[in-house]
Amino acid sequence: MPEDANATGIIIPWSAELGFRLLSVGDGLCSLRLPWRPDLSGSNGGIASGAIASLIDHACGAAVMSRLERVSISTLNLKIDHIRLPTARSPVTAWAHCYRVSEIMTFVRAEVWDTDPAEVFAAAQGVFSINRGVAA
Amino acid sequence: MRTAVIVATSGFSSKLGKMIDVTEEGTLWTLSPTSDLIGNPVVRALHGGAVTAFLELACGVVLARQLDHDSIPRLISMNVQFLASMRLAPVIARPQVRRIGRRVAVAQIEAWQDSPDTVVCAAQCEFLCEFA
Numbered sequence: 001m002p003e004d005a006n007a008t009g010i011i012i013p014w015s016a017e018l019g020f021r022l023l024s025v026g027d028g029l030c031s032l033r034l035p036w037r038p039d040l041s042g043s044n045g046g047i048a049s050g051a052i053a054s055l056i057d058h059a060c061g062a063a064v065m066s067r068l069e070r071v072s073i074s075t076l077n078l079k080i081d082h083i084r085l086p087t088a089r090s091p092v093t094a095w096a097h098c099y100r101v102s103e104i105m106t107f108v109r110a111e112v113w114d115t116d117p118a119e120v121f122a123a124a125q126g127v128f129s130i131n132r133g134v135a136a
Numbered sequence: 137m138r139t140a141v142i143v144a145t146s147g148f149s150s151k152l153g154k155m156i157d158v159t160e161e162g163t164l165w166t167l168s169p170t171s172d173l174i175g176n177p178v179v180r181a182l183h184g185g186a187v188t189a190f191l192e193l194a195c196g197v198v199l200a201r202q203l204d205h206d207s208i209p210r211l212i213s214m215n216v217q218f219l220a221s222m223r224l225a226p227v228i229a230r231p232q233v234r235r236i237g238r239r240v241a242v243a244q245i246e247a248w249q250d251s252p253d254t255v256v257c258a259a260q261c262e263f264l265c266e267f268a
Binding site: 011013015017037038040041042043053054072074078081085 | 145146147148149150151152171172173174175176177178179183184185186188189190192193207208210211212213214215216217218221
């Protein structure tokens with residue numbers, strides 16, 4: 001499994017800067033892990049909510065792309081609920097599911113957990129638009 | 137300055153804070169992104185997650201100032217709308233606290249690149265503002 005968070009070989013600077021690790025991707029599902037680092041820490045010592053938002057956006061985008069070919073996508077909206085604070089100094093894992101794809105839009109849900117996959121601390125829902133080429 | 141002190145309270149916010157300038161009263165926030173914030177290298181667009189983190193930080197700090205807190209209140213929920221792709225160029229945002237209740241505060245923010253009339257990203261954030 002590649003250390004870097006994309007399967008295409010293209011390095012995404014923000015993903016590399018934060019240190020996302022791709023655990024799995026395919027069939028509309030994507031799992032990304034973010035190890036804890038002092039520079040990703042929030043005030044409670046867990047990973048900061050801003051870094052969690054980036055992880056969710058990235059996992060959702062990757063889940064969408066795994067169901068599409070030769071298109072680019074844009075995030076239309078993203079709603080993130082921070083159910084509780086993440087555990088201090090703990091890595092976090094995001095799981096995103098692209099559950100519906102239409103001609104122009106895709107719909108995604110994501111959850112993030114730290115020590116126990118059954119106890120998620122953040123949940124998200126997003127809509128991505130599919131940017132077709134001018135000839136399409 | 138108060139804003140700088142609040143931004144420096146955690147590792148992640150100080151990392152982002154290095155790219156941020158704030159007007160004295162805290163009304164306008166400017167993110168001058170380095171290429172580290174790129175999310176789409178093909179078109180060199182900013183990562184939506186990086187911009188989301190910036191908007192959340194601006195809302196949290198402005199609220200902390202109004203509440204006279206030294207740290208950013210805990211974020212409960214955030215809803216972000218992306219209206220246009222964002223170039224590797226400054227993003228200017230205007231956070232506004234809409235309501236401060238006993239427990240929950242609501243802030244909204246709009247961000248633009250070229251003109252304040254063309255909003256590229258907007259968000260609403262709900263924070264827990266009671267003292268823990």
